[in-house]
Amino acid sequence: MLNNITIGQYFPANSVIHRADPRVKILLTVAVIVILFLASGFVALGICAAFCILLILLTKIPVKMYLKNLKAIWAVLLLTAALNVFYITGEGDPLFKWKFISIYTEGIERAVFIAVRIFLLIIISSALTYTTSPTELTDAIERLLSPLKLIGLGGAVHVFAMMMSIALRFIPTLIEETDKIMSAQKARGAEMDSGNLIKRIKAMLPIMIPLLFSSVRRAYDLAEAMECRCYNGGAGKTKMKQLHLSFRDFALVFGVIILLASVILLRIFPIVLF
């Protein structure tokens, strides 16, 4: 169960997107998310979808990996879609009417629209984490936040970035550990999959306590190991990987600008399909 989490994971590969500057990737991801919210109408959404599909093909990561995320969010998708189907009232006669429930064409259109939009949001943000290693990601965030140094928050920015990268680094380690503790408790006769909610929460305690205990121990060990490697809070630190903007970064920016322009144009001059 715990091994199936793919959101936030990194898949090493040698693609244009992998090699792009992480700062550019972060900013462009934010831009595309904004564009997805600006998109009005199916034509604009279609253009966005085409852009996202092109992008994930460029990442050279199996499409299956992106679709896996659907499994994690299908409940959310279904719920938002259902809400839209039932709540939106359109002009004209409803398609279906039963007691207080009435469904309109507009409702269904809206539901599909929202579902596709959420799906694209997930895809585009996974494309960022799939193609950018946590270290690159936090490094880029550190650099993007570097203007804060001017107001004396440089140390805080570094510490924040370091904390994030260590947290990301330890996610798989702690998942593995949780699995081990669960097996150990099951072997001692602990029941975790049965009983009511309160019983199940109580059953989690014998897992959480050893996990917490060992995390503190790990933190202590890691701090010593970092000291041994001359860590001193980021003062005078250099970076092996320097970030340089290159042609592919400008190409990506250009692509997103075209996307933005077409979505804005479609807002001003909408094309209605049906």
Place this chain on the structure above:
Amino acid sequence: MDNIIELKKVVFDYTDENDLPVSVLDEISLSIERGSFTAVLGHNGSGKSTMAKLLNGLNKPSSGTVTVNGMDTADEKHEFEVRKTVGLVFQNPDNQIVASIVEEDVAFGPENLGVEPKEIRNRVDEALKSVGMYEYRTHAPFKLSGGQKQRIAIAGILAMQPECIVLDEPTAMLDPRGRSEVIETIQRLNREKGMTIVLITHYMDEAALADRVVVMDGGKVILDGTPMDVFGHVTELKSVGLDVPQPTELVTLLKADGVDIDTDVLDVDQCVEVLVKALHLEEK
């Protein structure tokens, strides 16, 4: 004789929660020769891990001095120079890997030292090659085996270009295959690169590979010499809860029973050799 690390009358103690003093190391004097391979043997609680942390200034002695290349480790201004000179590798490989990508983890040390980016790249590549993990440089460490992770931890220290590496039970959490990978790496670093190695362990067969074995018990050094010398003291070793390599024990017991046999034995091959020789003598 050129010593890289010198301990002079080092005492290490602390007060426990009841304010009672607990003594961990009791006036230890020891020097580590440059380029040597020393194994420190000891049972749990013998103070050997505490000593490892004293060697690079992570622990400061309560009294006495520890010097690395002539620098006193208790002096704050040498802190980074000392840690750069003496690298420390710990038992649990998972808890000493900082980054999510192998090469980025190896780069952590030199980055902290403020080394030029190009130079870091060279050092990282070289360090990964010398532990035989170069082809894994873009992998995620959590997917690797224990032995591979421990070799990455060693590479992370190597990239700081230390003169000495102290390893605190680096194989305790590994399977037999991982153990031999790590031990072979350590031996190669010692032989080919002239790296000074201090290996803290409780495995006899690992200690037998060193030039010198130091046995600790109750915060004191009780035996110090070549593996041959030290393993000859079967009864002393047993009394502090340590074993001797089985071939050594066998020949020592035979000798004690009055058999005319050579006791300079560390492994099975040597054991067979002296047994054959002893049998021939018997026939005559």
